[in-house]
Amino acid sequence: MVQEGFKILESEYGKGGVKILHVSKRGAVHTIQELEVESLLTLATSQDYERGDNSDIIATDTQKNTIYVLAKQHGIASPEEFGLLLATHFISKYPWVVKAKVTITAHPWERIVDTQGRAHNHAFVSTPVAVRVAKIEYARGGRPIVSAGIRELRVLKTTQSAFTNFVSDEFRTLPDMDDRTFSTVVTADWIYGSLDSTLDFDAAHAKVLATVLEVFAGPADKGIFSPSVQHSQHLTQRLVLERIPQVEQIAISMPNVHYFNVDFSKFTRIPGLKDSTAGEVYGPVDKPSGQIKSTLGRAELKSSL
DSSP states (O other): OOOOOOOOOOOOEEEEEEEEEEEEEETTEEEEEEEEEEEEEEESOOHHHHTOOOTTOOOHHHHHHHHHHHHHHHOOSOHHHHHHHHHHHHHHHOTTEEEEEEEEEEEOEEEEEOTTSOEEEEEEEEOTTOEEEEEEEEETTSOOEEEEEEEEEEEEESSSBOBOSOOOSTTOOOOOBSSOOEEEEEEEEEEESOOOTTOOHHHHHHHHHHHHHHHHHOSTTTOOOBSOHHHHHHHHHHHHHHHOTTEEEEEEEOOBOEEEEOOOTTOTTSTTSTTOOSOOOEEEEOSSOOOOEEEEEOOOOOOOO
16 A cells, blocks of 8 residues: 655644733722734644544634633733743643644833823823734643744934944945944844743843843943944843843844935035035935844853863
């Protein structure tokens, strides 16, 4: 009998786009979490694909209901903790689930501050400075792998950035730039190597975000010099690993968002335009753009024996 020369290499299924607003009311002070959740499960067999046998399938609608029920039963402290709760549930309740993956995107909300500088008890404003994400992968027999991240963090500074002394050959047209506008949209993902009891996911996320902004901007009065996107990226990663010992590695992507000087040399008939001190005018160019990506992890310490 001739066997088929095919094998399912990977499979997973689940529910995406499960949106949820969780409101915790403790006295007069309310707290909110708005999340979008995706759950994906990998089963021990592929009988559903190969034979149309659905007896092991936990329906995607059931997965959606599970998300709502566990949020009601346990609340939502942070995206990472809720993701851990969901992944652990799927692994523990269904013995034939060999891997559970939960990805969560959190919508950013902050408390409204009143005219006296007080944070409001129950009113919030959407503050899309950056989008927070979390991802949990739990394979049966292993341990949960928790990662977190930042999306759509757009930053810009008008000076204290340069790009010089790069390769000069017959293909180069870009001049050295001793002072330039530096803008990027930061994407960051980090993996927690340890989930010890001292780890505060909210505090860790806030610390990474603050570190990105600190290295990019520097002190308010004088800023900080950046010789390249690569160097700023590396300094950010080093500081994150130094400040958060539970983080095992961090990957950052920082594409160039270009703003180029508008050429006013053709407007010779407009008096005083060339010498105007009213400000500089730049034109944004979104494509093509430079792509700078790297991952920094902790080096293994070699034994001195």
